[in-house]
Amino acid sequence: MGKYTDFLTDKSYAISDEEDYMEELKKAAELFRTFDGALDTFLAEHGYLGQLGDVEAKLGFLEQKLEAAGIDAPRNMKKWFTEHKRIERRTAFLICFAFGLRVEEVGDFFRRICLMRSFDCHDMEEAVYYYAFRHGLNYGEARGIVDRLPLVKAGRLDTKDVIYTRHLMKEVEQIDSVEALVAYLTEHAGKFGYNNATAYQAVRIVWEQLASPQGLAIRERRKLYAGFDMEEPKTGEPRGRKERKRSEDSIWEIYLQILGLAGSQAAPFYKNRSIKPILRENPFLHPFAEESFPDRDGLTKILNGEHISYERVRKIMILLVFYRFWVDRALKENHYSAGYGDADRCLASMDDFLTDAGYPALYPGNPYDFVILFAIHAETPLLTFRDFMRELYFAAEV
């Protein structure tokens, strides 16, 4: 683990001990490196000898590497450094090709530098890249293979006949020639219309455990949950139509409950069933954490098998696994405090889910993961996370 990661890991432990942890979290949010900061580390590790503050020199180095690999330099590269712009997956692969990375190094580059998952072999193009990196093919050769493949559109995930990414990777690993690869990909084009299949399956199973009639969330709601209610309820006032329509087992209601926002305070969000107004430009939330923050719409789409971005799926999965772990404990123990070893137990479970789905394990350098890690290390992890969410609510002044 690098120094940066170690530092943030320590920070996630330390913050939960702080009295005013929100301020500490706010400070921590400022510590996360931007993509260009991470890229600097990568460049230094891969032969860049100039000053890290010298943007032109870094650009020159990158362009030289790209050119040598026969790759056109992406547009607006300068903005990576001057405006801290993040890059897309395609661009990330270009850099990997340019630096001649091995398969494992590509994985690291995506996880640590780009905060993304590595190869998604349900994407035909990435399956080709996976093959290419395993066999030391260059970018031009890889593109040559891609150009020979049929076009596949993202579709709905059918859980009855699902092929998991790992399985596809294994199949690709068994292929020993380009011709065989093209034949395989063409023949099995149907397997490439969706992705994140393992994660979808996991989210559905966890959701079922939470939201079924005797599920953990329903039981928590009846037994332990303290609603996010107005401080002084207006007694005798007839309840609004929207409030009456609440059903404790709806996706939205359980979603709010997980976040600790279920209660009369959340009434303003019922119209659009979204908490985006709370998250938007919130001083306590890093933009990376805000981006693709778990949302009701994303959750519904996963449950319906509709395609959503990898980052959204991952964050939803983390939230649900986090909640499942701690609410299960709370219901067994009748309180929310963590027991001895529970934090490590939760982390192990979380990492198991993530690696199983082909996602990077929890990484403290990822601001969203950092919040979860910070909560996991608190004395009452679920309540701490909910407190954090409520603080976001108040900070947003919605």
Added chain:
Amino acid sequence: MGERTPLGQNTELRFRNHEGGEVCYVIRNVAGYGGTCMVYDGYYRNTTGARKAVRIKECYPYCLTVTREKSGELRVPEREEHRLEAFRLQARESFAISNELYRTAGLSNSISNLLDLYEGNNTVYIVSSYMEGNTLAEYEPETLLDAVKLVSSVAGSIGRIHRKGYLYLDVKPENIFVLPETVELVQLFDFDSMLPMIRREGLKEYRISYSEGFAPVEQKKGDGSRLGAFSDVYSVGALLFFLLFGRAPRAYDCGGQAEYDFGSINWPGCYQDSLFFEITDFFRHTLQSYPDDRYQEMEEAARQLAVIQRYADRSIPYLCSSVIPGQETVIGRDRELGALSEWWAGGEQVIFVSGMGGIGKSTLVRQFWRAHRERMDHAVYLYFHGSLCETVGDDDQLVLNLYEKNPAETGREYFKRKIKGIRKLAAGTATLLVIDNFEGSLDEDFPVLLRAGWRVIVVTRADMEGTGYRQLRVGELSSQEELRELFFAKLGRRLEGAEIGQLDRMVEGVAGHTLALELIAKQIAGSYLTMGQALALTEQKGFSEMAPERVGFHKDGRSYCARVPAILQSVCGLERMAEEKQRVLKAVSLFDMPGIALAELKALLELESFDEINELREEGWLYVQGGNAWLHPLIREINHQGAWKAGDRRIAIREMELLSQRLRLTGQETKGRMGRLSQARSVLNCCSKDRKLSGCHSYKKLLLAVVLHTPRDQEKYIMAQAAFLLRHTDGQNPKDIMKLYDYMVYLYCQRQEFASARSSLASAFRFVKAQSDPFVHGVYYEMLGGYYDSVLDGAYCLPGRREKRLFEKMLAANRKAIYFMEQAKGEEAGPCLIKDMLGEAMLLIRCRPEGAEEPRRLIHMAGRLIRRQGQKETQAGTAYDMARAWYYTLCEPNQALVRRYLKKAGEAYRAFGTPGLDYIDDYIVPAANMMCELGEEPEASRLLEEGAARCDSFPDMIPYIRKKRELMGYQRELWK
């Protein structure tokens, strides 16, 4: 580039052995591809020239850019040479370790025999002996026991490897060789991933290859420093999981929250009770993401596998316990659960849990089962069918391994043999038998059943009091709070404010029946009704017909989705009952609480004895209390849903005729009238659900009688029914029709809806014109007089031109009424004539008190008629007292006499049980008026307050609200 080229068929590989001699192996075919090697089938010739099959592993890493030259030599670019050397080194180490392990006592048979290692073609070749058999990836164990034995064997081998100081780290079906004809022994091969257990500190970034699904998270994350014996423990758990479920475990199959569906294992069937519990325990200590939660040593896993083996053995007799799935919402029932726990802790063998269908008996017993299951050795849950012999003999329900019915033996013989077999297993153990839905009798099979030595809970509707066995009666939930909680749980939300009151009314309507409440809650949720709508629908149609949507429901371990009436029928099982008993239930279902007198029921059904009724009572269908028979609201509802047979209709018609007659006989007597009315309305309500019954003459006749006798505070009901009746006057008694018009006009006037009153009068007049009976005409003029009286609103002494004219019309109408009533015949005419005479007298007294002669004459005549007709103790007699009181108030003021007659009249009204509004109109208001006339304002005020207080008793009823407002108006006038 990087694409691997295997050696061709018949390629000869020539090496030098340790002594320098040449050995030659011939390649036959490619046997498999590994991450770091290619595996070939080959052979060599021994000294006799015979071919000896071998397996040859060639170090040929997939991840490197390796090319094969024509000579067979492998080449890598210079930059990767060091990596290829690392793989070669690993192969040599693997060979050395494997040989070392092979020589280790106890491992020789578990490790594939590696014959030799050779260097050639710029790589390493390892030759091993060829074995018959398959890897576990291809092999399908015949039984679950075989699968467990195979995994035990793997655990044993890995455990020995651990003891030798190595971690295996690549347990997967492909690396396990199953030897032919035994599952007790397996051989491991591929030792490329092995690591020494010590010296792992420097392996933080060490990437170990792993197999998807079989590697723990610490291995997947590539953290070599965190690996341990527990890492292989995980993989052994994953191996058993794979063999059971046909797939490798995923993250959600790990940890304390994982649930295992043993119904979907590769060898479904009935196993010993503890098997799945022990397997789950094994998974809880192997398939854990957190290493500390796993067995720390392979020996612990092996011990648990030995336990599992014992329970997986199906070659011995054992009793299979039943599985009760999932959780149920059980609210309250602490007393009953306590009673069952007390029984279980005590020594009694049998307990009967009785109560009506749908009250929650089975749910209660299942809850007890769940709470105590861990303390039971065996637990069997049977659904009774036919007889005890059949139920226990049913091998689908009660599985006694190795037992099945011999075609030659009778059901009873098998029952006895099976009980004998169970006795051997249950004796001295904590074994529970539950027989649900028991409908049989305690015949000679019951003692046989008990000989098995198990503890028995019998769930039945029947009342088992007096059988000598312990009984737990299950009734409605005792606390209102619990009933509400149950409702909230089924509704999925909590209620507040006014909704609570509405819920309480519903609870009352179904007498707190749990199933009924559950269904109502689900119907409300599923049909998106508000509580207000639901309450109105329940009261109007019955809860089962509230809405057409289907609702989910669990019964006898199965889930259904059906309409509420169908659910009720299925719970009740009425169709299985004898027809005669069904007839009795249908008849009793005509009556709401407090039901029907037993003697009356017997007469109605023309029964020779009470036998059927008694049987139904004992079976828990019917209640008998205070000489009355009645049904629980739920059973009533179910009976109402059932089809009407011709016999049922005949009984209903007979009852309607009887009730019409009784109401008629009741006349204006109020004593007992409310009870009869309620009974009649209940019968009408029930019959209204059948088209044939609601269209028959008896129905309309009874409805008319009911309307005429219904107190006017229920004007909504009266108006609704009257409108129907006046559209269907055919065949009805004209007198009754006129009384109905009279009632309508009166109510319209009370509501100040004079236009409607006039319209009804016009309609009545059209009807009267076609009638010859003077009584009918008399009634018409009574109602006409009443109308004028209402319009005048007491303005007798302020004769404006309009009032004067109205007053004259009123007097004229009254006189016509007297005229026709004098001519009328029949019992009803007398009281009407008296009432009309007294009415006129009171009018004259109030508007012309100075002319006392005529009123006195009328009162005198009325008195004579009362005495002659024996009406002193009737309402006519009371009206007579009121008229006299008026007389002594205004014509010959005498306070003592006024008080005397008022007291008498008041007592009489109260003794008759006069309905509230009538009492206020006929007594309170006139009495207050009289007191006011006599200058006794405080007394008048007290009377008006008394009237207002009576109105306050009915805060939701509009006629009372209206009446109170009227009284308050009088009160204000009084003190003006």
